[in-house]
Amino acid sequence: MLSYAAVGKKIRLGRLLPDGKSLIFAFDHGVEHGPSDFSGETINPRKILEKIVDVVDAIMLLPGMANITSDVWAGKVPLIVKVTSKTSLRPEDARLLQSPFGWVEDVVALGAEAVAATVYWGSHYEDSMLKQWFTVKREAEKYGLPCLQLSYPRGPAIKNMYDVEVVRYGVRAAIESGADLIKTYYTGSTETFREVVKTAAGIPVLMSGGAKAKTLLDFLHVVKSVMDAGGQGVVVGRNIFQHENPKGAAKAISAVVHEGLDPEEAVKKAG
């Protein structure tokens, strides 16, 4: 018989990956990159969120943002709360550390389905990020909250953070540290990303969107490659909110993730 928490975790994961796949909208950039990531009306978070809440499978926000926009997302789309972050105002070498940016109790209080935290594997600060990760993990387990690990290998010994061996290492470390969902980088091909998925040993791997692609079609090809490789979805920010039609872009990405549409077909959904 499952424990209460195990039942809760199962239910929450089912809500986040309704058909075993998921398009999660990442929207924590206001701290990671600053307001310069937004232009025009998108500086108003409500304007973006109201466009995509009925298209994506979940949204990932920092606690304060979740709190001030709850009337837009609550009851419409599952919430994931990220409890680590850092600004790019820090000195260069201090940017490979994320600090606490909320507590698991806040995540529960906000009615979230999961908690997210970053680990920069290979950073000078790996030790403190691991202490932070396991603090979050221990609390989350009590509440049956799945933990999404942003597994981002970065550091002086890492020449190419998109290299398949580097990404695989981060994914292996993520499953060994108890991640229930993993978000990591695309490795450039279906074949190499298939190796990343295999390394996850059944833990869902979602690709982190990355900087805005030249065209939506280009991005959709990457999403298709990830899904063909056995990835279970994508966590996307800039390739949605920096698109001139965020709702359309989200619809097109969702069509590749959930319907397996070819990019040339899916891009038509963007209008």
Ligand SMILES: O=P(O)(O)OC[C@H]1O[C@](O)(COP(=O)(O)O)[C@@H](O)[C@@H]1O
């Ligand atoms: O680590 P980077 O490249 O600065 O990007 C960090 C951002 O990328 C994400 O991990 C994913 O968002 P994107 O799709 O915009 O890359 C965000 O959650 C985060 O704010």
